[in-house]
Amino acid sequence: MSDIAVAGLLIAALFLILGSGVWIGLTLSGVAWIAMQIFSSRPAGDAMAVTIWGSASSWTLTALPLFIWMGEILFRTRLSQDMFKGLAPWMQSLPGRLLHTNVVGCAVFAAVSGSSAATCATIGKMSLPELKRRGYPDDMVIGTLAGAGTLGLLIPPSIIMIVYGVSADVSIARLFIAGVIPGILLALLFSGYIVFWSLRHPDRIPPADAKLPFIEKLKASMSLIPVALLILSVLGSIYAGIATATEAAAVGVVGAMVISGAQGSLNWHSFKEALLGATRLYCMMALILAGAAFLTLAMGYIGLPRHLAEWIGSLGLSKFQLIVMLAAFYVVLGCFLDGISMVVLTMGVIMPTVTAAGIDPIWFGIFIVLVVEMAQITPPVGFNLFVLQGMTGKDLLYIARVTLPMFFLMVAAVLIIYFVPQLVTWLPQQMAP
Template sequence: MIADPLILSVVLIVVMFFFLLSSVWIGVALTLTGIVGMLLYEHNLPPVISVMQKTGDLLATSVYDSLNSWSLAALPMFILMGEILYRSSISTRILEGLRPWLVHVPGRLLHVNVAACSLFAAVSGSSAATTATVGKITLEELKERGYSKSLAIGSLAGSGTLGFLIPPSLIMIIYGVLSNVSIGKLFIAGILPGLLLASVYAVYIVIMSVVNPSVMPSVKPRFTFAQHVHSIKELVPIFMLIGLILGSIYGGFATPTEAAALGVVGAIALAVYFKSFSLSVFKEALLNAIKTTMMISFIIAGAGFLSQVVGFLGIARAISEFIAELGLSPYMLILVIGLMYIVLGTILDGISIVVMTLPIVLPIVMMAGFDPLWFGIFLVLMVELSQITPPVGFSLFVIQSISGESISYILKATFPFFMLTILVVFLVTFFPEIVTYLPDRMF
């Protein structure tokens, strides 16, 4: 049996990836890895029955502790809200409301992906829902109007990931629950980085439009004053929903969970207002919300058990001590962790990355002197990168299903926005005030 926690950690990583690559459900893979760790540890060998009893007790306790959180109740609410918005005409309204204003900016409607994804992200909390909803409307529209297909796909892939960064965010909720960091603070901390990332994408589109005017049609559309006024009427309900959710949290009137419930009511009200709500739409949204919530909860439960095993066997402490002995500077440590997340992004989805690595990585990062609130936003940015990292970047497959283009073409179109996201990661790392400025002044 294995006594050294460092060697045991390597073995467990190999075991975990064996289960993952064998197409076992992620929640099951995490749970089985924890059980193997308990069985392999030398001190647990005699007797086996005692080991299994202790493992069962630890599993029951960890699953209960992982899911017994009032903050986690916000998760199904935000998922349901996003599902209702996804199945209503709200995304079309966002596009129609933005069009008259974007024609005045270099790149014109190429900015619609960035702007629409930013707005939809502020009411959905899901990267997949943001990418799919906006992409179904914009890609075909931009293609028919003569805009660059490559730039349209790339901007959608990059901007679609804003669903994780611009609050409310499902990843932030999960991180907050697992790390005991205030979800309200995380939401506030994500505002400036989210706006920064969207602005960087917009600046890149402007530069590409100036350097190569052929990326947009030569004829500039004209809109009347009445059309500008009408576009505002299309956008006002969306801003009202954003204000209802974020304003109730930032104003101290509601917890994130209560704000999520308000968001569901607001989404239903908007769908009714736009005459796109029906019993069948609500039923389909409810069923998909339940499926998604159960999937995420299963992963969280498995990760909770594995984290308990990691702590019980002393693996987290041993890894922390090992890294401390390497003498890495704090920034070099973050660089190594960032590279690790990029590699993990090639084989795992964002939620799995967070719940699998956090029990080990967070203590190391805090020991190096980093603020767990800042690290939460850093981690969300790395998860965004995983969404557009081959071969399992989920956003890539969403866009492929919408556009019909090959993965190689989508990867080529997405690469500039991948690099721009890395640029923002560096800015947030060297200027942490981008993350902490708003929370420090509102709490």
């Protein structure tokens, strides 16, 4: 049976099982079992048991539930309100004024939350009603929030980076540090677009509030101190080589509890809700990762990744053409799958090709995060679109349309890091080996 026929059969099985409503993790395991049973001589049951246990017991993966738990704790605090209070006075003099709080607020919260959806929901909970009350245009408020919410994936700590690091066997600490400059770059592109748009449409921006004295602005900024200390403790401990990603995640959980306790939002009910929320989300991710690990093993046994890499190599694509092809592939895939499924489902097949093309796996990790970010705002399965639809009651296609400029800015960010790869690789190279 040819490779194309085998791949076609497995893809058909994947979509058939997914379409019947089976969980993604179980679907991946089922397709892997079919591949092993039909196309390999190794017993499928033995391979499944060994692979799933190995995946579930990975020490590297321990950082994932801890960062999720940290985000769940902070989601239940007054952090977003305090951030708005601290940031708003400094935004009044910029073209676009308080629209920038969406971008800056998401960038700051992204540094203490590894989730795009959590970042979008937490900042949106504060900014949507506040900006609407002040008369800012809905299309810009929703569009910039949907785009800036994706910074939760790029600015470390990032759940998708942990998933990529485990799937591709890449240092998570180096991935985290590599995401800092591209995250700031993307936030600047979003804010630059707000400035450009507001200068073209000055009549749609409400007048500025009364100017505050510099001392008053500093006093308002005091509310940013807890989140700044938390970012410093988590990322600083990794960058200084004091802690691994897992240890820094534990520091983040303790810091989030201290902030929550200081604000008075930490009680038995909120603690239990945060713990249960993190457990549910992690169990879903762990099942997907375990299924993907088994599928990767099955693909290896039947030789599909090697043959695919050889086929792409025979096309004679340049490095740029390969990146363009992969970007298009992931954006299309993102129309049907969530980001984590996209990464774990494809890494076993894609990484040999990427390695053979001489692409730095750290750089490729940041590239993957950027294209997964694009998928977060493309219908029909764009998680940030779903979050904003639930919060605003607007039509999904309307939200996708007003978010389109942010999509093109992400495309621009991919091109920038391709032509200036040092934006990604310089900081990791400064880390202690």
